[in-house]
Amino acid sequence: MAANPDKQTTVSVSFLLGSIFDPLESLTLSVLCTLLSTGPASLLYQALIDANIGSDFSPATGYDHSMRETAFSIGLQDIHKDDVGHVKDITCSTLETVAKEGFPEDRIKAVLHHLERGIKYQSTNFGLTLIASVMPTWNHDGDPVPNLMVNSRVDEFKELLKSPTFLQEKIQQYFLDNKHISDDTRGTYDDYEAKKTALESDKLDKVVGSLSASKKEEVYKKELELLDDQNSPPDIDCLPTLYVAKSILIKLSIGQET
Incomplete structure (x- = not known):
């Protein structure tokens, strides 16, 4: 670039x-x-x-x-x-x-x-x-x-x-x-991406190799739960929402009271 x-x-x-x-x-x-x-x-x-x-x-x-x-x-x-x-x-x-x-x-x-x-x-x-x-x-x-x-x-x-x-x-x-x-x-390196991928793969192999069978099963279940949560529809009710018409009516009612 x-x-x-x-x-x-x-x-x-x-x-x-x-x-x-x-x-x-x-x-x-x-x-x-x-x-x-x-x-x-x-x-x-x-x-x-x-x-x-x-x-x-x-x-x-x-x-x-x-x-x-x-x-x-x-x-x-x-x-x-x-x-x-x-x-x-x-x-x-x-x-x-x-x-x-x-x-x-x-x-x-x-x-x-x-x-x-x-x-x-x-x-x-x-x-x-x-x-x-x-x-x-x-x-x-x-x-x-x-x-x-x-x-x-x-x-x-x-x-x-x-x-x-x-x-x-x-x-x-x-x-x-x-x-x-x-x-x-x-500086930059022409083979940076290749080296990065190789290092990440080597680190992943070491981490996976150190896990027991039961621990791998536990990680797998958590990954499925995470995937299910990511694919579920987002809960927009927890977000602040502005309703234009409703807000105008509230302001008008407050003005009438004053």
Whole structure:
């Protein structure tokens, strides 16, 4: 069903990052991952998407702070199976370049501006958004209050940014020197249906072979009962039913009484 039958592979590389219990570090990692992969101006977007290897980022790409240990994933979908290693090489080389050269200053300012604007702009679902932002920490028995003090965290982050190599050092720490990295590659197989049928048949044979004669008879009787129940007419009396004429008469009678 793919547009290109030769490109049906998806690859994703994931990095285990810091704890959600450190609000300042979580903010730093969120900004860092946004700079890396969010929007057409991000470096990994330009390196991977603009390379025209795949159609789009792989599912779950981006910064994930829903777990006790945060993570970052990046990859491509709809690629040729021979390009899996190429995607990993591009990702690694891009991270190495960022560690050496850093991010464009205007991109950092844009991300911070977007963050501060999101804090000050109070929409109709502002309360729900605020609750959702503290739920990951709260769910893991952490203190949600520090996560509400966003302005102070942003001010601390700006102070850290005064060091010109701050973000580059974080790239080195969390990505290049990180030993907790996993990659996930998924693709299609021409003989998938045949293998699936063979495995199911083998499993069925093992289950049937482990049953005694009496147990087989019991299963057979239950199957007949199930078949009989499936073939019997459905009981529609248990379903909610709307009778138009009856409903109109009820409304008219209620109106007359009032």
